[in-house]
Amino acid sequence: MVDVLTEITIRCPLHKVSEYAADPDNAPEWYVNIDSSAWVTEKPLSIGSQVAFEAKFLGKDLSYVYEITEFIPGRKLVMKTANGPFPMETTYTWEALDEQVTMMTLRNQGKPTGFSKWVTPLMSTMMKKANKKDLKRIKDMLES
Numbered sequence: 001m002v003d004v005l006t007e008i009t010i011r012c013p014l015h016k017v018s019e020y021a022a023d024p025d026n027a028p029e030w031y032v033n034i035d036s037s038a039w040v041t042e043k044p045l046s047i048g049s050q051v052a053f054e055a056k057f058l059g060k061d062l063s064y065v066y067e068i069t070e071f072i073p074g075r076k077l078v079m080k081t082a083n084g085p086f087p088m089e090t091t092y093t094w095e096a097l098d099e100q101v102t103m104m105t106l107r108n109q110g111k112p113t114g115f116s117k118w119v120t121p122l123m124s125t126m127m128k129k130a131n132k133k134d135l136k137r138i139k140d141m142l143e144s
Contacts, residue, residue, distance in 0.1 A: 002088075002112060004127045007105040008135040012142040014096040017104055018074045021092055021138060024051040024066075030138040033057050033130055040065055047071055050082055058126060066090070086112045104138070106131050 010017050020026055022045060024037045033055045040050035049068040056062065069089075070078035077092045088110035095103045108127055 002108065002110045002124050002127065004109075004124055004131060005105065005107045006128060006131040006135055007103060008139050009097065010102045010104055010139045010142055011100060012102060013100060014094055014102045015074060017102040017138075017142060018092075018094040020142060021094070021104065022071070022073070022077050024053075027053065030134060030141060031055075032133045032137065045071060045077075051079075057130070058123070064088075081110075086110055104135065106135060 021030075024039070024045070027034050027037045034053055035056065036054045038052045040052050041048070043049075045068060047068055047070065050065050051068075052063070052065045054061070054063055065082040066079035067082040068077070069080050070076060075094060078089065079091075080089045081087055088108060091105075091107040091109075093105045093107075097103055108131065112123060
């Protein structure tokens with residue numbers, strides 16, 4: 001089982017952070033490993049929306065589709081793989097610490113299967129490292 005939780009404080013109002021982070025079109029800009037995103041379903045983002053991603057992780061090219069399973073604008077977004085290398089759930093949460101500071105959390109949970117199962121400990125470590133870079137990148141972008 002993979003369960004990686006990272007968080008960061010961003011000096012930017014909650015509505016700006018959550019709107020930017022929840023927009024799949026922005027993912028390639030702030031996710032280190034995501035090369036592209038493409039809508040499978042029509043915009044706007046809502047429960048049941050599907051977005052296809054192309055990414056690189058641990059030296060492998062990955063293609064997967066995330067389906068939105070929970071969306072509370074400005075508070076929480078939950079996506080699960082509809083298809084891909086292994087079942088994964090990604091959760092974003094946002095909390096206003098004050099009018100200008102937002103706490104963002106990024107959590108990845110999944111159950112690797114097949115070959116991936118054998119590299120779970122390495123995968124958790126590498127995911128945490130990548131997630132920290134991603135959150136640092138979104139922080140730098142939104143604070144500048």
